[in-house]
Amino acid sequence: MSSLKLILQIAILTVALAGAAAADERPAAPKASVQAKLSYCKDCHGPSAQGYFGFFPIPRLAGQQTAYLENQLRAFLEHRRTNNVMFNVAHALSPEMMAALALSLHQLNPLPIGGAPRQLAAEGKRIFEDGVPDANVAACAACHGPEATGTGEIPRLAGQLYPYVVKELTNWGIERGQNAAKPDTSAVMSPVAHSLSKSQIEAVAAFVSYLK
């Protein structure tokens, strides 16, 4: 049962990654408007896109995978991912602008902003590296990479804000994969997010938040 699940997950990922790799050459967005838009992103996501503790946790975008960033912007637009503010933001972006922003954000590399309970990190490291075999949860490192840098549509988790990761894993089923007509790679994480307990989620979130 568990191996069947894993094969299915890998199959979905392979399809997703092949799609991302096939991205073609697109015309570039004008440089000045990219800079203005980037500054707009940073108004919320922080001056180095390191993330920000607003009323809602605002995720780190720095060093994020370009395919992931572009896919999420499209996910907001296509109602695959629910977020009113980001729907409006994405609505004003051309595909060329999305690509330019994703590339610029990917190239930033500020230090993590920290702020997570450090005492949880050791347990988080165990889960990240070994998974939770009893709960049928695979090691996070298997897909997100040993350094949690991600690849393609699989996001970088290193340095991501603690409350943001907690919120995403807790709300996975009501925030991601919300458009039945357009299933996406977020389905891979559904059983994982569902199987992790609150304390396990907090532990993993604390661990990845300190990774550089």
Add this chain to the structure above:
Amino acid sequence: MPGISQFSNGRRYQVTGFASLKLVITAAVCSATFVVAGRAESPAVHNCTWCHSTQGVAPAPRLAGQTYQYLENQLADFRTHRRDNPLSIQYMWDATANLSTQSTRDLAMYFSRMPPKAAGDGDAELVAMGKKIYQEGLPDSNIVACVVCHGPNAEGVGQIPRLSGLASSYLKRRLEQWGQGYHAAAGPPMPDIARKLSPEQMEAIASYLSFIR
């Protein structure tokens, strides 16, 4: 250093109106011994409520229900002159000059626990526009949605201030002054955001916020 001369004419009456109070406050603050500052009957609280009142609309911004960390940070910023808005220089620099760390905390706690009231002094016709900018931003103009940091009811959190129910005249002045370079030491993102707002957009946001609680 920006001077008071840079004030718009519309603000001058307030400056004059406060002027007689300044000596009183400064004298009181400097002479008072703060044993327990965070009590209604304490001299420290009275020194604040001269201008800030204890509720509703006052000449100076309402403090009731403001977030604790924001109040503590602002008092520290006045004392170290990081907050350099004209009225801050004129009143708050002296008012905080002799505040101890403990008194700062006591005052911040005292005012943060008071129930907030809405000033309601904005332009009702601009509320809808202000609400839209607050909740959704203006993506085509690269103006972010205020709600993300200040909260669904503009209640603020931690070091991020509550905005709901503050006087629209105060809110508008703060936005104007961020855009003019005051209090730049507080860092991003407010100066950058304010620079992109038109006077009407500022008025609209300030009006909306003045009516909610």
